[in-house]
Amino acid sequence: MMGMDKKIKINISIAGKSYPMTVDVANEELYRVAAKRLNETIAEFNRVPQFGSEDRLAMAALRYSILSLTSERNSALGDEDVEELEAITKLISNYVKA
Numbered sequence: 464m465m466g467m468d469k470k471i472k473i474n475i476s477i478a479g480k481s482y483p484m485t486v487d488v489a490n491e492e493l494y495r496v497a498a499k500r501l502n503e504t505i506a507e508f509n510r511v512p513q514f515g516s517e518d519r520l521a522m523a524a525l526r527y528s529i530l531s532l533t534s535e536r537n538s539a540l541g542d543e544d545v546e547e548l549e550a551i552t553k554l555i556s557n558y559v560k561a
Contacts, residue, residue, distance in 0.1 A: 478505050478520060501527070 469488045474481045475498040486494050504526055508519040 477501055478516060 470485050471488050471491055472483065472485050473491060473494065474483050475494055476482070477498055484494070501523060504523040505519045508514050508522050511518075514522070
């Protein structure tokens with residue numbers, strides 16, 4: 464039934480800034496894990512001294528955009544593509560075992 468989803472107010476911290484939002488209870492963990500991973504990715508770019516906070520955020524956004532596009536493309540593969548990839552994987556496995 465519509466309207467049965469319970470909402471919860473949460474605060475997500477990204478790059479040291481808090482963002483209040485209202486989400487479905489069922490999605491709370493998803494939001495928290497996503498924010499944690501994003502913060503970890505941003506922290507990786509702290510090693511680049513010339514990057515400011517906007518640069519780190521931009522690079523993190525780029526990384527996740529690439530992951531998203533890769534996932535979309537992979538899910539769009541047809542049966543023939545999957546069979547070909549499986550055959551290639553098998554060839555590589557056999558080569559590594561030899």
